[in-house]
Amino acid sequence: MARTLPEHDQDRSDVDHREEAPERVTLPAWGWLGLALVLAFYLRGPLARLLDGPALGTWTTIFVSISVQALPFLVLGVVLSGAITALVPPGWLARTLPQRPLVAVPAAGLAGVALPGCECGAVPIAGRLTARGAAPAAALAFMLAAPAINPVVLVSTAVAFPGRPEMVAARFAASLATAVAVGLLWARLGREDWIDRPRHRTAQGESHWWSFTEVAQHDFLHAGGWLVLGAMTAATLQVVVPRSVLDGVADNPALAVAALAGLAVVLAVCSEADAFVAASLNQFSLTARLVFMVVGPVVDLKLVALQTGVFGRRFALRFAPLTLAVAVFFGCVVGWWLL
Amino acid sequence: VSDRRSQAAVLVLVGAMALYLGGSDAALAYVKAGLQPLLLASGAILVGLAVVTAVGHGRDQDEHRGPGVAWLLALPPLALVLIAPPALGAFAASRQAVRPPPTLQASPAEPAAAGPDSSLFPLPLPPATVPPCR
Numbered sequence: 001m002a003r004t005l006p007e008h009d010q011d012r013s014d015v016d017h018r019e020e021a022p023e024r025v026t027l028p029a030w031g032w033l034g035l036a037l038v039l040a041f042y043l044r045g046p047l048a049r050l051l052d053g054p055a056l057g058t059w060t061t062i063f064v065s066i067s068v069q070a071l072p073f074l075v076l077g078v079v080l081s082g083a084i085t086a087l088v089p090p091g092w093l094a095r096t097l098p099q100r101p102l103v104a105v106p107a108a109g110l111a112g113v114a115l116p117g118c119e120c121g122a123v124p125i126a127g128r129l130t131a132r133g134a135a136p137a138a139a140l141a142f143m144l145a146a147p148a149i150n151p152v153v154l155v156s157t158a159v160a161f162p163g164r165p166e167m168v169a170a171r172f173a174a175s176l177a178t179a180v181a182v183g184l185l186w187a188r189l190g191r192e193d194w195i196d197r198p199r200h201r202t203a204q205g206e207s208h209w210w211s212f213t214e215v216a217q218h219d220f221l222h223a224g225g226w227l228v229l230g231a232m233t234a235a236t237l238q239v240v241v242p243r244s245v246l247d248g249v250a251d252n253p254a255l256a257v258a259a260l261a262g263l264a265v266v267l268a269v270c271s272e273a274d275a276f277v278a279a280s281l282n283q284f285s286l287t288a289r290l291v292f293m294v295v296g297p298v299v300d301l302k303l304v305a306l307q308t309g310v311f312g313r314r315f316a317l318r319f320a321p322l323t324l325a326v327a328v329f330f331g332c333v334v335g336w337w338l339l
Numbered sequence: 340v341s342d343r344r345s346q347a348a349v350l351v352l353v354g355a356m357a358l359y360l361g362g363s364d365a366a367l368a369y370v371k372a373g374l375q376p377l378l379l380a381s382g383a384i385l386v387g388l389a390v391v392t393a394v395g396h397g398r399d400q401d402e403h404r405g406p407g408v409a410w411l412l413a414l415p416p417l418a419l420v421l422i423a424p425p426a427l428g429a430f431a432a433s434r435q436a437v438r439p440p441p442t443l444q445a446s447p448a449e450p451a452a453a454g455p456d457s458s459l460f461p462l463p464l465p466p467a468t469v470p471p472c473r
Contacts, residue, residue: 030348033413040420060422065369067415071357074382125416153364159374218406220388221346224353225408228415256407 022030057292066231066280068094070273073156074118074223077272080152080215081117086208093142094132104138105183109176114147118223118270119297120306121215127310136195141183144323147271148175157293160275166338167286173332174294176329182298185322196312223270226302230269234277246283256288259327271297286333294331299316299323347393349412354385356416 021226080187093111098104118127126143147153161167237246257326260281269277274296278289299320308316360366360376370378 028344029342030345032350033345033352036413036417037420040417043421056422060367060418064415064418066367068378069355069374070359071353072377074383075384079384213388216347217350217388218394220385221349221409221412222406225406225411228411229408232414234409335372 005050028141035119036181036276038120041125044113055239059235062235062238062280063231064182066234066273066276067228069160069228070156070270071224071277072233073152073159073272074227074270075218076154077116077270078219078223081115081121081219082212084115084117085121086212087217091132094129094134097129097134097138099135101135101137101187103185104135105187106180107139108138108142109145109179109183112142112147112176112179113149115146116150116152118219118272119300120222121219122268123303123306123310124147130195130311132269135187136190136192137187138184140319141179144182144298145176145179146293148179153271153275157275159214160279164286167290170334170338171293173338174290174327174330175297175332177330178294178298178323181327181330182323185326186206186319194312194314194318207211212259223272225269226268227273228261230267230277233263233267234280236282250283250285250288252285253285257291258287258331259283260292261331264292265300265324266304267296268300269296283295284339285335287332290335290339291328291331293323293332294334298327327332343392346409350385350389350392351410352416353412354382354389356419357382357405360419459473 020021042249081257097108097111112122115125125146126139129139129142154168154172157171158165160169170312249259267274267277271293276294278292281289282291284292302318304320311319341473359382360369360381361375361380366378382432
């Protein structure tokens with residue numbers, strides 16, 4: 001206690017309560033991480049007896065498996081989105097898009113194919129597009145399409161569902177239809193004053209290289225954290241929830257679709273990784289899992305928070321239910337048609 | 340993840356895990372063999388990003404506060420260190436009966452060539468009979 005430096009006076013009361021060594025309080029976060037790793041390494045012998053058990057082993061295998069399989073696609077996605085942010089001039093897409101909504105919305109949806117990135121990156125891009133004068137409906141269609149139908153996502157879907165190319169096609173069709181339909185609906189029904197004028201934020205003076213590393217690093221940490229949360233939930237569902245309950249939900253088509261749509265909203269798994277989570281939910285029908293992959297990239301808790309930040313609350317409150325309904329609808333229709 | 344060093348630490352940890360799994364047979368419990376080169380590449384990219392993050396800029400601005408959810412990224416490496424190696428060892432035989440659900444056909448009991456612990460145990464480890472993950 002005596003060693004606590006004067007500038008840590010504020011901390012002292014906390015320290016006194018906990019009766020811990022002051023060094024612990026001042027240990028930086030990355031130090032804790034290293035400490036945890038070293039401890040884990042040395043304690044794994046004694047802990048093996050504590051942590052032993054088939055359930056935990058199975059849980060770990062599913063958890064690590066989902067995380068690790070999705071990892072390369074996540075890295076590829078953040079590298080590409082970083083490169084695009086760094087190299088493509090911000091006004092380019094806004095200038096390129098046509099002005100009439102009927103043409104601009106499908107064009108913007110298709111433009112999503114060319115711009116890989118996960119949904120967390122697409123929201124600020126859409127904000128930048130509207131700030132630069134693109135029609136809001138087109139920017140929104142782009143925002144919904146880009147994270148769902150870009151090549152990285154489609155390849156990861158193909159890897160997660162080997163031998164089922166129709167899954168990739170179904171995902172592409174349902175997601176693009178959702179994006180275009182929501183965009184057109186918004187062009188028809190939406191009002192200008194529902195959207196807050198997005199704050200204009202540019203990173204001027206940053207070199208290409210720095211903005212690349214910033215975007216790649218930030219996107220990876222963000223999306224990776226959510227991926228881990230999704231993997232943990234999927235593993236827990238498989239291990240903890242009784243098989244009979246899971247099968248019961250999965251056997252009822254309507255209930256299965258509703259359950260996985262709700263799961264997609266809550267889990268907020270990045271679109272580049274969600275196919276692996278979906279593939280692990282093998283009790284559910286392919287259509288239900290398709291709904292999971294169509295809903296996930298367009299509406300989830302993290303996205304609603306992001307959209308509220310970029311476009312305002314009035315927008316997010318209307319946009320999220322609309323998107324969810326349209327996504328579930330097209331997921332079911334395309335699933336019934338193709339799968 | 341509050342400062343640059345912590346962000347770099349998380350990136351290094353995940354990158355190291357990817358490099359380790361990309362280069363060792365232990366990964367075959369979790370991923371298909373075809374994915375291993377991709378894991379190696381992404382591990383290298385992550386470690387590179389970590390280096391740039393740690394040494395880069397030199398100005399530790401508040402606006403670079405990372406998302407708190409990123410701490411979760413430390414869990415898969417920790418789980419690998421903590422839980423997977425014991426699965427290779429003494430209890431392997433008793434784990435034989437336990438299989439994860441069919442899609443993820445990886446069994447904690449059967450990574451083909453075991454890690455460093457395997458030589459310590461006289462019990463012959465079962466060969467990997469199940470191809471990982473469909």
